Amino acid sequence: MAEKRLIVSSSPHLRSPIATPQIMRDVIIALIPASAMGILFFKLQALLVILVGVAFAIITEAVIQKALHKPVTINDYSAAVAGLLLALVLPPTVPLWIPAIGSIVAIGVAKHVFGGLGQNPFNPALIGRAVLLASWPVLMTRWVWPVSQAPWMQGFDALTTATPLALLKLSGIKTPYAALFFGNVAGSIGETSVPAILLGALYLIWRGHITFRIPGYFIGTVAVLSALFGQDPLFHILAGGLMIGAFFMATDYVSTPVTPRGQALFGIGCGVLTVMIRLFGGYPEGVCYAILIMDATTAVLDKFTRPRKFGEVRRGA
């Protein structure tokens, strides 16, 4: 009897073919241009940092899940994404135990201490980076220029390399736009090339995985606020980790708001904090901490920005 085998379950009986592992895989695909540019600029060392970061993220996830007798879910790609993102925001010069420890912290502490996929309040990759920066500040701020002799750097001591933001903050030197845009500057492996990051971001937007809302408010706020403080807005948009942070970290599903207004406020908050840290803080760069601080507000933002439900009468209307 065929009828015996009919399955009875509740509607909807259709499911979108886009499942979470596919989204994670798309994020990895979207990060390929930025990774490739990092490897192009910073050569073998960048490739090794990336490989170690990803490998240790996956290994950490597997070991923890095995130890906790939970199903091992490394094939959902979420650990790989965290490891890759972490590697891309590290300086290319770091010894290889740095991405290893960073990934262990990102996956082991930031993700699994809170219950694993979907439960972490903070972006694991950024927690990994923050811990590394606090623990090994010298290793984490040792920068190299991708091209040995940048023509506009003539006369500047090549040994005391710094990122464009640090150059501006500490020495008042402004990196040309073209170099900033294409990423031919000192910086983390995946953060310097704006077209590569945008290419990946557009892919995610086209695939329907992220929207312009958070990155738009984030970058827009940085532009407006830096201009208000008499800074060059375009420089602040192109320099540092703003692009990769806005499109790949601030759009992290798990640690950011889900409501439209919550996302807008989140983006604005990230922008304000980034500019405040860059201009008045102890660090030349502020994107990482801006996003982490805003991650802490996510639950509150979601709670107080509930959309007006269909047919709900506005108060006072």
Place this chain on the structure above:
Amino acid sequence: MNLRSFLGGTHVPYSKESTASKPVRQARLPARVTIPLHQHTGAPCEPLVKAGDHVLVGQKIGDSPAKLTAPVHASVSGKVAAIGYYLQSGGRLVNSVVIESDGEQQLSPDVKPRGTIENLSPGDIVGIIRDAGIVGLGGAAFPTYFKLVPPPGKRFDTLVVNGSECEPYLTADHRIMLERPNDVTYGIRALMKAAGVDRAFLGIEDNKPDAIEAMRRAASGVPGIEVVVLATKYPQGAEKQLVKAILGREIPSGGLPVDVGVVVNNVGTAVAVAEALEKGMPLVERVVTVAGSCIREPQNLKVKIGTAIGDLIEECGGFVKEPAKVIIGGPMMGVAQFSTDVPVTKGTSGVLALSKDEVEVEDTSMPCVRCGKCVGACPMRLLPLFISQRAEAGRFDEAEEYNALDCIECGSCGYICPSRRPLVQAIRLAKSEIMARRRKKQ
């Protein structure tokens, strides 16, 4: 073209190709029909016949004195074989009249023309609609006469007719608009008169250009009827979304279309109204889409109410491959059946046999990653992830604060969820718990 729509919703694969171009065919006369006495929203009917009686087509076989109900009629002529509890869609046992067909299809003398719209009063039309047992044919099966009379202190100004047919696979309404546009407009005119309104909007999704064309032509000579082209998006045919898309009016939370002066009816319902007026024929048959990749010859069939869905599947050549699910209705809101031995009722818009490639059959749910896709897809602008999360934790008070009761169970969130969360199921649980607690408090 400026397409009217609503916020939220999803683009589901429509899968309508297999039946959209096939004319409606009269189904074979079944050897026996099982007609449930309760196939509508409201009170069940009491049988007016007994086993052994001979009944004629269109003869009333069940009715109820309740305020909200709809009488049922014999769809075939023949002998009442039994009255008792039989399986109906969704696994319920419902008191039903089983009629063995004599193959004659003799009409009951009650089936005779009722007059024209011009010489009937609004009250007459409402009465004829009730007598004919007409309920909403879009799937909800709400008695039509009841909707047409506004509650005290309220009035209608507009009739909205649903020709959007946004559920995947279903093409019955599409074919009705193509093949019987004049009956649709006649029914709309009757409904307008009954509701006391002088304008009607017929909303059709833009993926049915031929139906739009046919209905525009049929409505061109009829004052007050306007065909509106809607964006193709699920759930465009949901009452609240339809009214919002066409009129820009938001039916208040917990309210009804009448709260914004609107009465909503389906195109199939309009045709049933036309039949009731012009021929005096009560609602004894309807168009059903039989489709899905497991059906050998998918088609739209005009089916006697009470026909077993197994008979329809057989008439469509049976199964080409083993179905994972047999669904009554559409794949987004329809009900999965464990047996094909259930009858077509007034609310049966489709019978789908879907393979395991078409429907998800295993529980593959993963942790929620808060992607927010369900928030973007919810046409009621709710936060499905939070409601379901509270429901799963048994915190139903919080689920209520998140407006669980406003969920229309369209399934958009469950469709879009990349983690395959059972969102609608959890929200349904919350709704029933909240309602149960409310009843307890009273």
